[in-house]
Structures are given as C-alpha cells and as structure tokens.
Amino acid sequence: MANRVTITVGGTNYNILTDDSPEYIKECAEYFDSQFTEISREAHLPGLSVAVLAGITVTDEFFKTREAVDNLVKQMKEYVAETTRMRSEVGELRRELDRAKAELERYRSRG
Numbered sequence: 001m002a003n004r005v006t007i008t009v010g011g012t013n014y015n016i017l018t019d020d021s022p023e024y025i026k027e028c029a030e031y032f033d034s035q036f037t038e039i040s041r042e043a044h045l046p047g048l049s050v051a052v053l054a055g056i057t058v059t060d061e062f063f064k065t066r067e068a069v070d071n072l073v074k075q076m077k078e079y080v081a082e083t084t085r086m087r088s089e090v091g092e093l094r095r096e097l098d099r100a101k102a103e104l105e106r107y108r109s110r111g
Contacts, residue, residue: 003017003019010040010047032058036051
C-alpha cells in the first residue's frame with residue numbers, strides 16, 4: 001500500500017507517494033536537504049543548480065559507498081576461500097598425524 005509522505009527540501013514541501021516507510025523517506029529527504037542547504041549556503045546559486053549539485057554529491061557518495069561495499073564483499077569472498085583451503089589443509093594434516101601416530105604405535109609394539 002502506498003504511503004503519502006510530505007517532505008521538505010530547500011524550504012519547499014513535496015508530497016510523495018511511496019511504498020517505503022514514511023520514516024525512511026523522511027530520513028532520505030532530510031539527508032538530501034542537508035546537502036542542498038550546505039551547497040546553497042556556500043555557492044549562492046539558483047535552486048535548480050543547487051539541487052543538481054546536491055544530487056551529484058549524493059550520487060558520488062552512493063558510488064563511493066557501493067565501491068567500498070563491493071571491495072568488502074570481494075575481501076570476504078577471499079577470506080572464505082582461504083578459510084576453506086585452510087580447513088582442507090588442517091584435515092589433511094590431521095590425517096597425516098593419525099597415520100604417523102599409527103606408525104609410531106606399530107614401531108613401539110615391535111620392540
């Protein structure tokens with residue numbers, strides 16, 4: 001069911017219909033508005049230019065965050081592969097140790 005949410009960006013109210021929760025949309029809008037307000041204070045540009053720059057700023061943050069997440073996922077996959085390899089190696093070493101113990105026991109029982 002669609003939610004009607006009123007948000008404010010740059011002092012202008014916007015009504016949005018969304019399937020997302022009102023809290024989530026308001027949080028997104030507040031973040032975007034903070035970027036909008038910061039750029040507006042620093043640049044003294046028309047509203048549309050400020051909105052475009054705020055959009056680019058948020059998009060840049062998104063792409064950098066996505067790249068960081070992708071790198072973390074890649075690193076986690078490498079850790080999983082290394083862990084799998086090490087578990088296999090540990091299994092092989094345990095089997096080798098068991099063989100060595102058995103051989104030692106046979107040697108001791110001869111003498």
